[in-house]
Amino acid sequence: MVLQSSLKNCFQLSCVLRTPRAGFKGTSNGGLILQSVSNDVYQNLAVEDWIHDHMNLENQQVLFLWRNSPAVVIGRHQNPWQECNLKLMRQKSIKLARRRSGGGTVYHDLGNINLTFFTTRKKYERMENLKLVVKALKALCPQLDVHVTDRYDILLDRHYKISGTAAKLGRTTAYHHCTLLCNADKFVLSSVLKSPYKGLKSNATPSVPSSVKNLFEEDPALTCEMLLEAIAAEYAMRHQIDHHITLINPADETVLPGINNKTQELQTWEWVYGKTPKFSISTYFNMVYKDSVLDVKVDMDVKHGRIEVCNIDVPEQWLPPALCNELVKNLTGSKFSPNEITTLATTLLRTCPQDDELHNKWNLLCENMRMLM
Amino acid sequence: AFSVREARASARTAGVCVHHVRSCSSIQFIKSKYVCLFDKSALKFSHQQRLFRTSAVSCGQIVQFKLSDIGEGITEVTVKEWYIKEGDSVSQFDSICEVQSDKASVTITSRYDGIIRKLHYNLDEIAYVGKPLVDIEIDASKGVAPEEDVVETPAMSHEEHTHQEIKGHKTLATPAVRRLAMENNIKLSEVVGTGKDNRILKEDILNYLAKQTGAILPPSPKAEIIPPLPKSETVPAAPKDKARKIPVPVSRPIAFSGKDKTEAITGFHKAMVKTMSAALKIPHFGYCDEIDLTQLIQLREELKPLAQTRGVKLSFMPFFIKAASLGLLQYPILNASLDESCQNITYKASHNIGVAMDTEQGLIVPNVKNVQVCSVFEIASELNRLQSLGSAGQLGTNDLTGGTFTLSNIGTIGGTYTKPVILPPEVAIGALGKIQVLPRFNGKGEVFKAQIMNVSWSADHRIIDGATMARFSNLWKSYLENPASMLLDLK
Numbered sequence: 001m002v003l004q005s006s007l008k009n010c011f012q013l014s015c016v017l018r019t020p021r022a023g024f025k026g027t028s029n030g031g032l033i034l035q036s037v038s039n040d041v042y043q044n045l046a047v048e049d050w051i052h053d054h055m056n057l058e059n060q061q062v063l064f065l066w067r068n069s070p071a072v073v074i075g076r077h078q079n080p081w082q083e084c085n086l087k088l089m090r091q092k093s094i095k096l097a098r099r100r101s102g103g104g105t106v107y108h109d110l111g112n113i114n115l116t117f118f119t120t121r122k123k124y125e126r127m128e129n130l131k132l133v134v135k136a137l138k139a140l141c142p143q144l145d146v147h148v149t150d151r152y153d154i155l156l157d158r159h160y161k162i163s164g165t166a167a168k169l170g171r172t173t174a175y176h177h178c179t180l181l182c183n184a185d186k187f188v189l190s191s192v193l194k195s196p197y198k199g200l201k202s203n204a205t206p207s208v209p210s211s212v213k214n215l216f217e218e219d220p221a222l223t224c225e226m227l228l229e230a231i232a233a234e235y236a237m238r239h240q241i242d243h244h245i246t247l248i249n250p251a252d253e254t255v256l257p258g259i260n261n262k263t264q265e266l267q268t269w270e271w272v273y274g275k276t277p278k279f280s281i282s283t284y285f286n287m288v289y290k291d292s293v294l295d296v297k298v299d300m301d302v303k304h305g306r307i308e309v310c311n312i313d314v315p316e317q318w319l320p321p322a323l324c325n326e327l328v329k330n331l332t333g334s335k336f337s338p339n340e341i342t343t344l345a346t347t348l349l350r351t352c353p354q355d356d357e358l359h360n361k362w363n364l365l366c367e368n369m370r371m372l373m
Numbered sequence: 374a375f376s377v378r379e380a381r382a383s384a385r386t387a388g389v390c391v392h393h394v395r396s397c398s399s400i401q402f403i404k405s406k407y408v409c410l411f412d413k414s415a416l417k418f419s420h421q422q423r424l425f426r427t428s429a430v431s432c433g434q435i436v437q438f439k440l441s442d443i444g445e446g447i448t449e450v451t452v453k454e455w456y457i458k459e460g461d462s463v464s465q466f467d468s469i470c471e472v473q474s475d476k477a478s479v480t481i482t483s484r485y486d487g488i489i490r491k492l493h494y495n496l497d498e499i500a501y502v503g504k505p506l507v508d509i510e511i512d513a514s515k516g517v518a519p520e521e522d523v524v525e526t527p528a529m530s531h532e533e534h535t536h537q538e539i540k541g542h543k544t545l546a547t548p549a550v551r552r553l554a555m556e557n558n559i560k561l562s563e564v565v566g567t568g569k570d571n572r573i574l575k576e577d578i579l580n581y582l583a584k585q586t587g588a589i590l591p592p593s594p595k596a597e598i599i600p601p602l603p604k605s606e607t608v609p610a611a612p613k614d615k616a617r618k619i620p621v622p623v624s625r626p627i628a629f630s631g632k633d634k635t636e637a638i639t640g641f642h643k644a645m646v647k648t649m650s651a652a653l654k655i656p657h658f659g660y661c662d663e664i665d666l667t668q669l670i671q672l673r674e675e676l677k678p679l680a681q682t683r684g685v686k687l688s689f690m691p692f693f694i695k696a697a698s699l700g701l702l703q704y705p706i707l708n709a710s711l712d713e714s715c716q717n718i719t720y721k722a723s724h725n726i727g728v729a730m731d732t733e734q735g736l737i738v739p740n741v742k743n744v745q746v747c748s749v750f751e752i753a754s755e756l757n758r759l760q761s762l763g764s765a766g767q768l769g770t771n772d773l774t775g776g777t778f779t780l781s782n783i784g785t786i787g788g789t790y791t792k793p794v795i796l797p798p799e800v801a802i803g804a805l806g807k808i809q810v811l812p813r814f815n816g817k818g819e820v821f822k823a824q825i826m827n828v829s830w831s832a833d834h835r836i837i838d839g840a841t842m843a844r845f846s847n848l849w850k851s852y853l854e855n856p857a858s859m860l861l862d863l864k
Contacts, residue, residue: 048777076471076478077453090767102474124444152476167477169443173465194766203497205473277453277496334640339766343737346773347644350797351651354710363770370770 030060031239033232034248041071041097043110043250046262048168048175049100051118052257057173062118063235064177065228065245068108069183071095072192075103075166079204079276081197086373089192098272103166103176104207107193108353111183111214113224115231117176124174126152126165133163133180133212136234141219141225153210154180160213182224183216197372199283202275269335273305285368289361296365296370302336312369319361327365338373341366378858429750435490437505440472443479443718448502450474452494457507462488465547466572469507472500487511490608545572553578559650567628641734656834661790664810664850666824672856690728691753693780693805696852698724698744699862701778704845708777711813711836718836721777727796728756729781730763738796739768740776745864755838783809791828800841 034051036044043067044157051062059301072084072094080086080096083105089096108114130148145157154163165178191213215222228245236243253260265271284297297313310331314324330348334340345366349359442451457469463483472479491508494500516605546554546561550573554561557578565579566573638646669692680687701708701724710719710744727740739759741752762768779796793804806827815822828850832842852859 037655039669075476077473090765100478101476102473102478121444126445138592160404163477169477171480171482174444330640330643332639333637334643339734339768340640342768342770343641343734346770347641347648349774354712354798359774363774366770 011077021226021227029234031241032047032060033235033241033243033245034062034063034064035232035245036064036066037247038250039067039069039110040250041068041073042263042266043259044068044114045073045097045099046198046259047248047250047256048116048177049262050256050259051116052168052170052173052175055118055173057118057120061123061239062116062183063232064116064118064248065232066114066116067110067112067224068114069095070107070109070188071097071109072105073097073099073194074105075205075207076100076168077102077205077277078105078207079200079202080273081276081373082195082200082202082204082279083193083207085192085194085196087371091274092188092192094188094192096272097266098275099166101166101168101175102205104164104205104358105193106164106179107184107363108179108188109184109188111179111181111185111216111224113182113227115178115180119174119176121169121172121174124167124169124176126167126176129176130154130163130165130178131232132238133178133231135214136230137227139234141215141222141232144215144218144333152178152345154178156213156218157213159211161210162213162215180210180227181214182222182227183214186212186214197281199281200279201282202277202279204279269305269337273335273337275317278303281372283372285371287364287368289318289364296368298369305335305336307331309335314365319358319365323358323362326352336373338370341370341373345369411491422509423849433510435508435510436485436487438469438480438484438507440500440502440504440506442502443474443477447474449499450479450502452496452498452500453478455492457489459489459492462486463509464568466545466570468780481506483509485509485511488799545570546574550578552574563836567630576628633726645735646799649794649862651797655795655797655800657792657795657831658828658834658837658839658842659792660832660839660846662828662846662850664826664828665813666826667852669853669856670808670824675777680750685750685754687750687753688756690756690780692751692853692856693724693782694728694741694744694752694756695747695749696849696859697726697778697780697803699852699859700849702745702862703848704839706841707832707845709800709836710777710798711800711833715835723775723777725775725777727776727779727799728759729779730760730782731786732763732766734766737763737773738776738779739763739772740779750800762816777804780805784826791829793829795831795833800837802831804829 018062027182034047036047038044047064047066050066055062072080072089074080074083074096076099080098084096084097088094106112115129115133119125127148130152134146134148137144146154146162147158148154152165153161156162162181163178165176167174167176191209193209215227232245233243248255250256250259250263268274279302280301281298281302284295287294287296294315297311299309299311300307301309308326312324312328316366326348327345331341333342339340345362349362352358352362440450449706451474452470453473453495454471455469456471457467459465463469464486465483467483469483469489472481478631487509489507490510493505493507500506500841537549539641543568545568553560553575554564559578559581564573564577568574615619666689669689673687673689677687705720706718708721708724710721711717712719723742724744725740725742727738730737730739739762741747741755741759744752746750759768759772762772776796776799779802781793781802783791783806784805789805789806789809791804791806795802806829808824808826811823811825812820813825815821816856828846830842830846852862
């Protein structure tokens with residue numbers, strides 16, 4: 001049974017986190033299996049941060065099991081505009097998170113499980129971890145054709161990706177985490193992981209798209225709980241520890257002091273969008289106004305998620321250049337965000353000449369600019 | 374500021390350890406050197422030795438900090454982010470940069486205290502393991518700078534910065550600081566660290582000691598040489614005399630590391646600055662009054678469940694907004710706009726009533742369109758839509774433009790009377806305070822419990838006079854104090 005009584009476990013956990021395991025000496029490792037009670041991607045990423053920063057992993061390794069409600073998670077050095085359909089995500093209330101590890105973009109929902117292997121830097125070894133997962137899968141379902149590639153992906157039937165990997169190395173500790181598709185919504189996955197934004201140029205780490213498949217499709221009896229259970233059992237065997245999963249509440253400050261600050265930080269605009277490596281946009285769009293079609297060319301440089309340089313080319317006779325310059329001037333330095341441009345542009349309108357036609361044109365231009373973000 | 378560093382001896386030199394005291398100009402501190410013997414068992418020597426020069430080197434020795442082994446046989450990485458720039462000072466353990474290799478993101482931290490003199494790579498360049506990453510200038514006038522082996526294995530890095538796990542936290546302290554604590558029988562867990570990441574610094578130990586005995590004590594007699602303390606900080610009693618004398622107040626320097634922070638005003642806030650500056654040009658005049666909402670509160674209580682069955686949350690605002698629109702029908706000049714040259718007034722046909730909303734971004738004012746043809750329920754429904762879009766940061770251009778008159782319900786946060794600022798190109802605005810239960814007299818001279826809300830109007834005095842504002846306010850007030858009267862004038 002995966003679920004234990006959570007109260008008892010939280011107390012046990014606080015004891016475990018406080019005192020190092022004196023009993024485990026020498027080369028054999030102690031181990032700890034933790035499972036999050038939360039489905040909030042920011043809270044769970046914060047737990048990873050916390051364990052990475054605060055736990056002493058000299059004598060024990062930790063396996064952290066977690067699942068999230070719908071979210072897109074980009075790698076540390078990626079560009080969300082390049083990786084996913086932000087507009088669609090906003091409509092569907094799918095969260096965007098940036099993790100601290102490298103690698104590519106993934107879609108999480110409750111049909112996907114996440115595994116994080118914490119070790120000291122010395123013992124950082126991704127292949128071993130993934131082989132453990134494959135072993136657990138085969139024990140659960142012997143007919144599964146799963147194997148680990150040299151890119152640290154796990155493939156099903158030699159072709160479909162069911163797991164992606166990323167890692168974070170700090171001064172003394174490291175973690176390797178990976179996803180595992182059990183029963184995720186493939187339709188939503190493919191639609192949100194397709195970027196509609198054109199004309200982007202950046203050095204951000206690009207994702208490598210792959211065909212995916214759910215394990216559920218191979219064996220309809222499989223559930224996320226079963227997978228978690230199997231992997232935990234394999235891990236317990238490997239590290240010669242009790243097969244005991246400790247539940248952890250990512251909102252509990254007493255067990256994880258400072259965790260709420262970490263959770264908050266992961267949700268700030270400065271982290272999620274502001275950490276995007278410098279990029280440029282060079283694109284155009286057509287606007288239909290009354291009986292004519294206008295071409296507008298836009299060039300922007302975006303650094304730290306803010307518009308550093310902006311150039312909008314609108315036919316002179318359509319909108320007074322002075323107004324256009326006013327927009328450009330105000331966009332410079334502003335966040336590259338649709339909400340920012342909307343509130344900025346509508347506020348500027350208050351101090352523009354009061355002319356309905358002018359207002360309509362202005363709003364049309366701003367609506368189109370907004371689509372770029 | 375330089376922090377304490379410990380230089381390790383080679384096995385030949387009989388376990389001599391050289392400590393250097395942190396000296397910082399803001400904290401008048403001792404600048405001294407002391408040497409002590411230590412047990413070899415206290416330190417774990419690795420078989421990889423590190424050499425050091427004992428001869429004094431002229432100040433500012435540049436050390437090349439090489440990129441250490443990442444593991445898994447990786448030889449090259451891409452530099453993704455620099456956390457420091459040339460000229461910055463760094464302490465041991467500070468993050469220097471973030472590098473990426475094959476889906477792994479690695480934080481590289483400094484091994485030394487000093488000043489960054491050179492970055493060997495630009496962003497997105499490939500960096501090589503074992504080759505110099507940055508040049509750090511260490512103040513060698515303090516002593517020696519060990520030359521490191523080319524490839525540092527994690528075993529060595531563990532040795533160098535030992536941690537003490539206390540209550541599940543790692544207490545960061547350099548070996549020299551730990552030694553000082555140990556010598557003075559101080560538990561690191563009881564000391565408040567003021568360094569980066571709550572690191573315990575030497576000053577923290579000494580401050581802790583000062584608190585205990587009211588004086589700065591030298592280390593215990595285990596040390597071979599007792600450091601000479603500057604006269605101003607010396608306690609009159611001899612160091613070995615543990616008798617409690619009258620504590621001499623030690624001038625503890627107030628260590629406040631806060632700094633002013635300047636940020637540019639950008640985007641939406643910049644636009645607001647422009648709007649408010651334009652608003653300043655409008656001659657505002659204010660008019661305030663109090664409204665007895667007792668009857669309205671009762672009415673709303675009755676209607677709330679009905680609205681709920683239709684999926685709409687009913688607050689007071691829809692009533693305030695509808696009453697305002699009914700008032701504007703009688704006093705259309707309040708729903709007008711003055712052109713830039715102040716030559717023409719445009720009476721707006723639609724009552725697009727703006728509702729000030731406090732969002733994460735700041736003050737946003739979406740408006741409900743054509744209130745003059747909307748029912749109270751329709752207004753409530755529209756408000757719900759605008760509120761949820763507002764909190765999600767997804768309001769559209771249409772929702773945010775075209776407003777003709779504004780109401781601000783600042784009372785939900787607090788306050789009674791305020792002086793609201795008109796939002797151009799409008800000419801009037803009303804701010805509603807909080808609802809308070811207050812005693813009032815009725816017609817018979819009896820005291821009764823009344824639910825009072827204050828309203829503060831501001832209007833453009835160039836085209837609106839006091840009488841107009843007062844009459845509008847009275848009409849609005851009468852609709853709200855006696856909601857049934859609204860029925861007579863509803864279209």
